[in-house]
Amino acid sequence: MSHKLIILGAGESGIGAALLGKKQGYDVFVSDGGTIKDNYKQELAVNQISFEEGHHSWDKVLGADEIVKSPGIPEKSDLMKKVREAGVPVISEIELAYRFSTGKKIIAITGSNGKSTTTALTYHIFKNAGLDVAMVGNIGVSWARQVATEPAEYYVIEISSFQLDDIKTFKPNVAILLNITPDHLDRYDYKMENYVASKFRIAMNQTAEDAFVYCMDDPEIMQHLAKQPIYSASIPFTIMKPLKEGGFVDKDQLHIDVNGEPVIMSMYDLSLKGKHNLYNSMAAAIAARTMDIRKEKIRESLTSFESLEHRMEYVATVKGVDFINDSKATNVNSVWFALESFEKPIVLIMGGIDKGNDYSAIRDLVKEKVKAIICMGVDNTPIINALSKDTPVMISTASMHDAVTEAFNQATKGDIVLLSPACASFDLFKNYEDRGRKFKEEVKGL
Template identity: 65%
Template sequence: MAKKLVILGGGESGVGAAILGKQQGYEVFVSDAGAIKEQYKSDLQVHQVAFEEKQHTEARILAADEVMKSPGIPDKNPLVKKIRAAGIPVISEIELAYRFKGNSKIIAITGSNGKSTTTSLIWHICRHAGWDCALVGNIGYSFARQVAEAPKELYVAEISSFQLDDIKTFRPDIAVLLNITEDHLDRYDYKFENYIASKFRIIENQVAGDSFIYCADDEVIVNYLKNITPITNPLPFSMKQEIKKGGNIKGDQMMIRVQEERVSMSIYDFALKGKHNQYNTMAAGIAAATIGIRKEKIREAVKTFESLEHRMEYVATVRGVEFINDSKATNVNSTWYALESIEKPTILILGGVDKGNDYTLIEDLVKEKVKAIICMGTDNSKILEAFSAIVPKMVEVESAEEAVQSAFSLAAKGDVVLLSPACASFDLFKNYEDRGDQFKQAVKDL
């Protein structure tokens, strides 16, 4: 008899898993407490997958042999608690995809910041070098849908801690851990150590011969590594020390040593600017060298990469005022990186849904660079409290249009208006893309 697979959540990962599950002979049922988007409904209908929306039929869900839970659903959800209490195994979509990937290789990237940029850069280098590869996970297609519809020899996967929480056998050939800073603590009982352990699950199934690329300048990572012994090939990267095997930047030169061939290039040739992107570029270069991509291909690709939409994206210069869209900055650390890379006086647009933010992290940079803060959220009390003593001008607004007009009125020629909210977007927008798009539209309307 076919194994019953119940999928909670009818978004990209849920529908991707449903398509793959059906293809592999499971009896699949998708259940979503909210409404399922039309495009996803038609996907499910085409593949003859049974589904329900705006409700959960508990009897049918609890009759499952296995449940795949979308990453957005927390463990404290009452239905998830019942499923676990019934002893039904819960997996994530990347676990399902992994089971059916065949002989393909996986490069998996996680970290609190820079995941999307690094994943896209690795994919760009691999594609440039002629690999048949796909960009999957948190960006692009869901991993499961890609495996079902267009399998590749290499998957470059952006993986969140939520996806790692429910893996069993998932094992990347190359694991990349960029950094770990306090984020999503609301999902980890407000315990930082739970979140750290979750990120490190990316290497828990690795075997000798696999590689682990990590930042040797990240104290959290280095301290955690003292208590565990990865059995894989460690490839650290650093700006503070010379690395024998891995990568480092000394002065303005990046040096990568993985196999026999060494890759060196000037940081001034990197398409991506800012110190944090030098870390991302090192990680991507090491990953590429590990799968045997030649140094000239790595150099060419690093020079030609275009940065992502909503991540330090230049929008326009209006009467000498530069506008930058960094809507993807949904935590304080991302905003720290954004401010760190800007040289001009800045009007900063902050705010949204706070995930337990500690604004003292950016206090020094705000003092040094920020002349005004525009608070764009339904509850700005925490931001006002954190900065009203150090920023001469604080303004509260309730839309992207208001934020842009207000920022523009406060800006002088040579200033930068930076949207880098440090918060999730769900109070006023659909998601961070919607927030960034509305910001860009408002700039064009000036």
């Protein structure tokens, strides 16, 4: 009998899992409660994979030998309750891809903020070192798709806590945990410790020959480590004090001390600016050293890396005002990182769909650095209520055109106009990419 694999959810990870399952000879069926995008439907048809959309056929779903669940489906949904009652084994797409990646080197990166940047930077170092490497996961293509269509020797994976919730045997050679701040708590019964435990699953199958790379300056990480030991080789990074092994900053020099041969460079030579990027750069460099990439290559890559689109992306300078697109900042913590990166006065454009944000975390930085906040959204009251006392100017707008025009009016030569919304974008835009692109168009039109 062939192995019946049911894929729940037909986004990028679901389609990747379907392609890989089919390639491995499984009997694959894809079921999505919503609508499936046309390009994905075409792919399924071309590969002769049957699917349904708009509903789930229970007999089929519950008759599976195994289910691959999309990271977007919460455990509390009726669908998952039925699946768990029926006792059908559930795995994530990450687990499926891992099953068919024996002998490959895997660097997995998780954390509440900075995942995409660190993943892209790590990939950049490996690529520059001439390795056969692919960048997969939450950034770009799903890992399962890559394994099915174009397997590589090294995988650099950006991985979310939702994807870690359904792993069984997944074991990265290097696991990186950048930081843990409250995000997505609705999925973890509003208990921070559940979310923390979920992030730590990245190391749960690791053994002594694997590496666990973590930020020593993160209180949540340190608390958890004190309670629950890790079995892999732990390599910390910090900006607080020198270390014997790991990554640290001392007298404006970045030090990476792993596997002999220390990598030392001036932090001013890093292409990524800001305190949070010191952490991201150290994590990526440590991953490279664990794989014995030469220090010259690491230094060269950390200097030449171009940051990601929509993540602290420089757009243009108009009449002495710098415009920065940080549309990917969809939570308050990301905005804190952005504000912390700049020394010049800031005109901040923020707003969108507020997921119950607590703006108190950025109040001090707003007082210190922000000369005006331009709200952009259908409902700007939460931001106005939370921050109007902390900045001299607060203006409400309901379109990107008006937001950019108002911001430019408020800015003078030497200022920065920063789009760092702290919110989801669905009230006015398709997604954060669409929001970032509209921002760039408006800036170019000034």
